[in-house]
Amino acid sequence: MGGQAGVFLLCFAGGAALGLLFDAFRIIRRFFNAKAALTNICDALFWIAATIFSAYWLYTVNDGEIRWFELLAVCSGAGLYFTLLSAILVKASLFALTLIKKVLKFIIKILLYPIKAFIKISRKTALIIHVPILKVYQKVRRLTGNIFFLFKNSKNQLIKRLKKA
Numbered sequence: 563m564g565g566q567a568g569v570f571l572l573c574f575a576g577g578a579a580l581g582l583l584f585d586a587f588r589i590i591r592r593f594f595n596a597k598a599a600l601t602n603i604c605d606a607l608f609w610i611a612a613t614i615f616s617a618y619w620l621y622t623v624n625d626g627e628i629r630w631f632e633l634l635a636v637c638s639g640a641g642l643y644f645t646l647l648s649a650i651l652v653k654a655s656l657f658a659l660t661l662i663k664k665v666l667k668f669i670i671k672i673l674l675y676p677i678k679a680f681i682k683i684s685r686k687t688a689l690i691i692h693v694p695i696l697k698v699y700q701k702v703r704r705l706t707g708n709i710f711f712l713f714k715n716s717k718n719q720l721i722k723r724l725k726k727a
Contacts, residue, residue, distance in 0.1 A: 566631065569624050573632045576619040577639025580612055585648055589655045 587604045590596070596604065616636070620626055 566629075569629075570631055570635045572623045573619070573635035574639035574642075576616070576623070577636035577641075578643040579619075579639075580615065580636070581640040581643035581648060582651075583611060583615065584608060585652055585655075589652055589659070592652070592656060593659050 587608045591601055591604050594600070620628060620632065624632065
């Protein structure tokens with residue numbers, strides 16, 4: 563198909579592609595619960611990408627010549643895309659991304675389970691081992707403290723006896 567009809571159809575497809583690009587940014591914003599700053603960044607990125615895409619598309623399709631029916635075709639393609647496909651595509655994409663997120667969380671939970679179990683067991687083991695060792699240490703400390711106290715007293719008593727003699 564040549565001529566203006568082919569250019570019209572290609573511009574129509576380009577308009578639908580711009581709609582798809584816009585939905586990609588919408589999906590990203592919704593999936594990540596975007597705040598105002600991220601929304602502004604996504605909008606700026608969309609318009610930069612849309613401008614570059616449109617300039618490239620028009621240059622490729624019609625050697626950079628812009629005619630009124632090309633703009634009409636781009637707007638019609640985007641309008642038809644938003645009317646027929648946009649809502650379905652956004653909902654399906656968000657559903658798929660949410661499902662993938664849940665599956666990945668589940669896989670990570672399964673992979674981390676042995677590590678969590680090891681940490682839990684090692685904590686209990688450390689408490690089981692630590693408490694008796696602490697009690698033995700305290701008893702030894704008390705005993706050695708008492709022994710050194712006895713030696714200290716006996717040494718002092720010995721010195722006193724020697725001084726008296």
